Amino acid sequence: MCPPASKDSVPPPARPPALSLPLSLPHAPPDLSLSAFEQQLQWARAQDEADPLAELRACFAQPRAADQTPLVYLCGHSLGLAPLAARARVEAEIADWERLGVLGHEQARTAWLDYAEGLRAPLAALTGALTSEVVVMNSLTVNLHLLLASFYRPDAQRRAILMEAGAFSSDRHAAATQIAWHGLAAGEELIELAPRPGEALLRIEDVEAAIARHGARLALVLWPAVQYLSGQRFDVARVVRAAHAAGCPVGLDLAHAIGNVPLALHEDAADFAVWCSYKYLNGGPGAIGGAFVHERHFHDEARPRLAGWWGHEPRSRFQLRPEFSAATGAAAYALSNPPILSAAPLRAALPLFEAAGLPALRRKSAGLTAYLELLLGALAHGLLDQITPHDPEQRGCQLSVRVRAGPAAARSVWRTLGARGVVCDVRDPDVLRLAPVPLYNRYEDVLRGAWQLCLALREPGTAA
Ligand SMILES: Cc1ncc(COP(=O)(O)O)c(C=O)c1O
Known part of the structure; x- marks a missing residue:
């Protein structure tokens, strides 16, 4: 049913290779246009296509909104997704x-x-x-x-x-x-x-x-x-x-x-x-x-x-x-x-x-989280403060950010994200936690989640 990933296809690296990240994202003004999104999407999809662990995503049930649109699930730090074989x-x-x-x-x-x-x-x-x-x-x-x-x-x-x-x-x-x-x-x-x-x-x-x-x-x-x-x-x-x-x-x-x-x-x-x-x-x-x-x-x-x-x-x-x-x-x-x-x-x-192999998972995890960090740093500059360490060695896949506009704004952004199909969580006082999980998340998920977050942060009513 579920395609087993072959760890043989992933050479175990002594250390993660340098990440090839997309074009530099200027700090100001952030470009949240459709064309900027599509440019990123192209890059993200290319990463996903090249991802040797990509087939593992099909081993997990993907939660969907009421209209059956797949949710962007970035909440594995709270509850991981269901393996299809669990049932x-x-x-x-x-x-x-x-x-x-x-x-x-x-x-x-x-x-x-x-x-x-x-x-x-x-x-x-x-x-x-x-x-x-x-x-x-x-x-x-x-x-x-x-x-x-x-x-x-x-x-x-x-x-x-x-x-x-x-x-x-x-x-x-x-x-x-x-x-x-x-x-x-x-x-x-x-x-x-x-x-x-x-x-x-x-x-x-x-x-x-x-x-x-x-x-x-x-x-x-x-x-x-x-x-x-x-x-x-x-x-x-x-x-x-x-x-x-x-x-x-x-x-x-x-x-x-x-x-x-x-x-x-x-x-x-x-x-x-x-x-x-x-x-x-x-x-x-x-x-x-x-x-x-x-x-x-x-x-x-x-x-x-x-x-x-x-x-x-x-x-x-x-x-x-x-x-x-x-x-x-x-x-x-x-x-x-x-x-x-x-x-x-x-x-x-x-x-x-076991199928994925831990070094390969860790390498993908570092790549996904670095991409999330890059997107938020560029597109939400001045609106968020990252509290998770920048050093990949000092973190896993989770990225936690404080919403500068305060606790009410953090809750409002989180509700907006939920309404737009992005699942993450909010913790007191003003912390959003997002975790791209290498077993089932894609670069595309990271992009969609980060983009929606940045749009939500800029919406009227979000400011303190
Ligand atoms: C860091 C940490 N410790 C302890 C717990 C409590 O776990 P349990 O309800 O399984 O006792 C949690 C639950 O999320 C947790 O995140």
Whole structure:
């Protein structure tokens, strides 16, 4: 049904080649005429035709407006598109359930007993982990709590958690309530690092300095690999090195990183990481999440773990003995038997990453985002402030921009975009987030989205 992309057709580059971008776009006055658009469209379509990953788009359902016009979908940072094969995967499980009842645990076409097991290897490839370091379970915040229960072990000297100010709310709730769970005051023990005054992004050297400064009282560093609002990608290895030098473990939130940027969790020596699968992994709304625990913690008997029967070693799990005997590796963290229907779409989505090859995806991602940056920089000059780093190494595919005219204007532009078939999102106070996803977006999508955004910004009523 869906044409498999051949990664053989994409030579794996040591580094992305220089981008050939279209004709220079003068800053002022921006030319938003039809002919300027068509000139760009010609260029964008030429890129799409030359794109070795172009056929992957046909593996995804394309959302449409009520009149059946395809939407320009730039919202994979929130919910990735549905792989066309997902429906068949889910229907196969329902059919097996209807046909087999409880026997499906062993006799389903993909036995339910091993269902989550089968997802570990492709997720290990995406996270740069050993298969044994990955477990597929729950959703992100649940996994964060489970891993904090193991890795946040405050004592008399080390009680604090260091995280970024402006972290995703759920991460902050998790950290603050874990501190309270230990009978401590989040007001004292949650240290939140903000960017320098007047700056929107955290400098990695400031993160390192904060870790060193607070080091003696830190029980844990909790950090995102890609920040959800700004799209800033952090150098995970440097964060981990700084934390370990200070003598404390590091947990990572990969919600906006997995499937978006290269990760090397094992080599970088992160202690644990958690993720959701509904963004760049295209696992579907509320899809089963995952977690990573570094191999060096596998036999750490002193570290407590909240346990359930699915974390019991599989051979004797069904003996249902009262004593817990942990499965090897991250699998010991699983609590419950996995939700098959929420895991099934991932079985459709993950092979697409394998088919594309991560270097090729990253190269296309950089090209799409650079084009978006170029268009917005030229056509919305003075109307938007990009907060995502300009350096491609410090971002994934998401570009976040602040609307200078303010929060009301940002909402109004976002509504206008929605009415014109461009799907992105708006976050307080005035941030628009757009993400061209290399698995299914085209240069043409980037152009159409950026063009509509620039037109909307210039419309009467948009100004503050
Ligand atoms: C950065 C980040 N952390 C945590 C979450 C919460 O995820 P969940 O609802 O799966 O717990 C999200 C959800 O979008 C997120 O973007």
